[in-house]
Amino acid sequence: MTARCLRTLSLALALGVLAAPAQAQNAAPQDEGNPFLNIFKYGGTTKPPEAPPSPDDVYCPIIDVTEGGSSLQTLAGGTVRTQIRLGQLSRSCRPAQDGSTVVTIGVQGVVLLGPGGAPGRFNTPVTITVKNGTQVVARRSRQASATIPAGSASGTFTVVEEGISVPAGLARDFEIEVGLGGAPKPARAPRRKPAAPPPADG
Template sequence: MTRRVSFMARAGWIGLGSALCIALAACGTVNPDDPNRPTANPGLGTKLLLGNANPPPLTPPVDQAIKRDCPPIEILEGAASHRVFDGEATDPFSVRWQASIAETARECSNLGVEAGIRVGVVGRVILGPKGAPGTFSVPLRIAVVDEQNKPVYSQVHLIAVSVPSGDTKADFTKIDDQIVVPTPTNRFRGWRILVGYDPQPTAEPKSARRRG
């Protein structure tokens, strides 16, 4: 089951530089030696991650250790949902639509001196009292931080979600299979994958590269 951790700022992300590091420092942490450390839903992982038409190459034999040590996913509290209101009002009766995160999955693969991280997110858009069917742009951020809470990868994905005429909701799936990071000597101890909605995206860190 996906964990939700405390986040000091209001809904949304307040930058990914020092502000993110400070915020994450105040969050609950995961003990990398804890045998009860959360892992992704294997059924969802198979559906989302292994069903991709272009899986990343693996170094034979498959590195089972890196799969086991893959960082856990955390949904930041305050960023698990995203509401859009009609005009300036912010009451529940003025909601046009709301996006939420239902499930997540992740998988790590050995690329030699680097590691590939694949992240899957299942979400849902629901129309509110002021909503109408249509296509909506959902801002989903996926980030990876190391054991010092330093962002090594961050990307905002604007996902087009269409609610058809006559319906009030629509599900969506996002797979980010472009994450490549140097394989850490600590085998990802203390690393985390963070997901959440970011209505005000900021500049992306340049330390990690996307798969070409």
């Protein structure tokens, strides 16, 4: 083999080696099972596992209190028996593998005795709503319980609601609301007035 042929063969081999990384980078996804191509793409013979979403990147809005839902009163003979108030509110959000967000909400509150009250056990409904505009994603009502012992004028309650799933399509745009009292009743559709009878023939 002549020296010229040897130089041509060496040049062809060098070009082939240099082209291999570029071909590996442009390979179709089905080539990810090729250990040789994976060396150039991932630095190893196998594709590394995908990193899970970071909790720091998850959208987690602050909690709003529903209108009129920050406090409740119970009456006894026209006198205030108890005054119930919301206290600290907290929430946490974590990403799920399917792109949805799982929300946990914590609610603390206090029950105060009024002039007509006496120590004992008191229940109050707490409603938690996750929504997107007028679309309700989840609404849960729980009975919170507080005990006011003898000789005391107040007691506290805590509600922790877990496992509220927000679909992936709404995971970047939803609201959280908390309020004392039950879930609001849906508005009634207005009644249709009966059609006026046709005029009598004259």
